[in-house]
Amino acid sequence: MKPRPPSLRFKKRYVLAVIIPQWRTTNTRQLQQKITESISTLVGDVGIAQILPTIVFYERGFIIVRCRRGTERMLTIALSTVISDGMQRIAVRSIATSGTILALKRKIILLSRDITEANLNMNDREYLIYKCFGQKVDLLEKGIKSQEILFLTEKDLEEM
Amino acid sequence: MQTKVNNLIFTMKFTDACIHPYPSGDSSIRRMALEAAELGFDSCVVVNDIQLPSSDIKLLKGSVITGASIKNVIAGLRKIPDRGDLVFVDARDSSFNRSVLSLNRIHVLRGVGKDPNQIIDHVGARLAAKRGIALDIDLHPVIHSREERRQQVLHRYEDLIQLQRRFHFPLTISTNASSILDQRSVREITLLCSLFGMERKEVYNALATPESFITRKKIVEVVG
Numbered sequence: 387m388k389p390r391p392p393s394l395r396f397k398k399r400y401v402l403a404v405i406i407p408q409w410r411t412t413n414t415r416q417l418q419q420k421i422t423e424s425i426s427t428l429v430g431d432v433g434i435a436q437i438l439p440t441i442v443f444y445e446r447g448f449i450i451v452r453c454r455r456g457t458e459r460m461l462t463i464a465l466s467t468v469i470s471d472g473m474q475r476i477a478v479r480s481i482a483t484s485g486t487i488l489a490l491k492r493k494i495i496l497l498s499r500d501i502t503e504a505n506l507n508m509n510d511r512e513y514l515i516y517k518c519f520g521q522k523v524d525l526l527e528k529g530i531k532s533q534e535i536l537f538l539t540e541k542d543l544e545e546m
Numbered sequence: 547m548q549t550k551v552n553n554l555i556f557t558m559k560f561t562d563a564c565i566h567p568y569p570s571g572d573s574s575i576r577r578m579a580l581e582a583a584e585l586g587f588d589s590c591v592v593v594n595d596i597q598l599p600s601s602d603i604k605l606l607k608g609s610v611i612t613g614a615s616i617k618n619v620i621a622g623l624r625k626i627p628d629r630g631d632l633v634f635v636d637a638r639d640s641s642f643n644r645s646v647l648s649l650n651r652i653h654v655l656r657g658v659g660k661d662p663n664q665i666i667d668h669v670g671a672r673l674a675a676k677r678g679i680a681l682d683i684d685l686h687p688v689i690h691s692r693e694e695r696r697q698q699v700l701h702r703y704e705d706l707i708q709l710q711r712r713f714h715f716p717l718t719i720s721t722n723a724s725s726i727l728d729q730r731s732v733r734e735i736t737l738l739c740s741l742f743g744m745e746r747k748e749v750y751n752a753l754a755t756p757e758s759f760i761t762r763k764k765i766v767e768v769v770g
Contacts, residue, residue, distance in 0.1 A: 406726065406727060427692050427693060427696070428741075459737065462734070462737055463734075463737045463738060463740075463741065466689065466730055466734040466737065466738060467688075467689050467738075469689065469690060469727070475725075475727055476727065477726070477727040477728070477729075479730075479731065479734070480733075480734070520580070521576075521580060522577065522580065534572075535572055536568070536572055536573070536574075537572060537573035537574065537577045537578075537725065537726045538573075538574045538576070538577055539574060539576040539577050539580060541576055541599075542574045542576055542577070
């Protein structure tokens, strides 16, 4: 099929969002399903057909979601109601909207920070520590089932 | 108009009216305060019975009274030390709510519209406006519930906004977050509130209400 000329295509917008916690690797297919589900529960099938949400980029906890121009607002609302990626609890926080992926990728470079990993033994439990930007420290219990997760600061960790 | 609304952001102090840090949740109070500051808040109301540390934003202490009858609420009020805490009462049926709204020392009636029996009528709305008691909009069910429950909550909040526009009682907005994953930014809250017809200016006013309770001049208080 011959592709349509640009003037006849739907105009698109791209929404940049960050997945909290940023160190978690997310299955984009499952996350895509969750985003579609949250839009569906908010505005139904007609809304999905109008928004046409698609994850076009995922890197270091940042996602870029494509939608049709004029529907960014509804997509942002839907993103704020995503509470899991199908496996774990997450939060999706929208940061910016743009007409090009390139502009958002530039923003990612500005916003992305290194996350360091370490081990910790506390109360006979083993934890993985993720030191994020600034004072933020995330503790993830090592294990297979029901891993405890704690969101702390460096000062909290010193006091423990 | 747009510039006027934008100017509001710089003059108002936004407060998340209810957060539950560790041990109720999985995030420490310092971390929640750090996140709240990043999300555009100037203060948070902490309803846990914990020592408040120094942080980037102002942390306000809140006390929640959950009583089956008005007698329990009065007894609960007596137990709260007079140190300037924000006092929240969990809403019940409309007659209970009316009785609560006529009490002194109460700042916020929370949970209105969360369940079908936790409602406020026009008499209660008028009383809330007269007494300056705020009604809380809890965004937790809007974010976390789905289908029928969310539909009902959105409908009840829309009804509450209609009453607010008629009687002008104060509103507060809370995320009821027990984790940093439940916290939302001021921008996201504005968008979520637009689902039940709240305008940006109304959202900003509601977010600034808890701070106004603190700065309000203290009057002579009589309990009971």
